[in-house]
Amino acid sequence: MNAVSTQQADETRYTFDDLAVVMGTYNEEEAIGxxxxxxxxxxxxxAEVVCVDGSSDRTPEIARxxxxxxVEQEPQGYGVAVREAVLTPERxxxxxxxxxxxxxxxRLPDFLDEINDGADVVxxxxxxxxxxxMPGMNKLGNELFALLASVLMGKRVHDTTTGMRAYRREVLQKIRWTENTGLSAELLMRPLTRGYDVRERPIEYDERKGETKLDPFSGGAAIAKSIVRVAYEERFR
Incomplete structure (x- = not known):
């Protein structure tokens, strides 16, 4: 998975001063603080922190x-918010x-260490x-998404829809990405199929605070569809 690392020739060591943590937020006042x-x-x-927010509660106030x-934005879905979030900072x-x-x-220090070790995506x-x-249905769905993506790409991945991922900003600038609900899978699959150094690392997962905004059936169908589409586009690009 490490054929085309974009690590700088001068082997710059990144620190927290070079890090931006970004997220889309929608009515998360219970957890955001x-x-x-x-x-x-x-x-x-x-670290710089960027929230792209479409909330009607106190989330943006707490964030500030x-x-x-x-960054205030009308609610347009997960992918639109994350897209704006990753494009906002310059770190x-x-x-x-x-x-x-x-x-x-x-785990942020561990992710930064991996980037400094040459990873393009962690x-x-x-x-x-x-x-x-994680709810049982969600867990099963995530396992199936990973299996589907692995079969279509011919490269094993274990969690395509994780929300926690580190990127070299230049990688995000070089690849084309368009999806909404399936954006997390897309931002793993496109770098991986193009030979970037993509590494999966185990992380803990805790019970969420507040209510989920994603319908497991319609959202799951959208994610599966995006995985198939991205795999097809990458194969024939």
Whole structure:
């Protein structure tokens, strides 16, 4: 998986000052404060944080109180928000996460270490440790998405829809990506099929705070469709 690493020739070592943590937020006032506090604690307040928000509750207010940059946007879905989030900061390393307190911000140093080791993309594998806090239907769906993507690409992946992933910003600028609900799978599959150094690393997964916004049936169908489409486009591009 490491045929075309974009690691800089001068082997620059990135620090938290080079890191942006981004997320789409939609009515997450129960969790957003905890997530942002964790990011601040782990990075000593040095990481840039960007929230693309379409909330009707206090989420943006809480985010600003924690020093995050808030980009207001009409609700248009997960992919649209994440797309705006990753394009907003100019720091060379971008980490996506969800704002429901399910992902371990304590892993940020590990992800940054992987980037410094030459990785272009570092993807958190929630299923490695069992993801016991994940609803059973969601867990089964995520396992099937990974199997489908693996078969179509001919390369084994274990968690295509994780919300926690680190990227070299230049990789995001070089690949074309368009999906909405299936954006997380797309941003794993396109770099992988193009030979970038893509690494999956186990992460813990906790019970979410607040209610999920994604319908498991319509959302699952959209993700499966996007996986098939992206695999087809990458094969014949």
């Amino acid at each position: 905890s997530v942002l506090s964790d990011i601040d604690d782990v990075t000593d307040g040095r 109180e924690h020093g995050a940059t808030v 060379p390393v971008v980490v996506t996460t969800d704002c429901d307190d399910t992902y371990p911000m304590a 993807s958190g594998d929630r299923l490695y440790f069992g993801a016991d806090e």
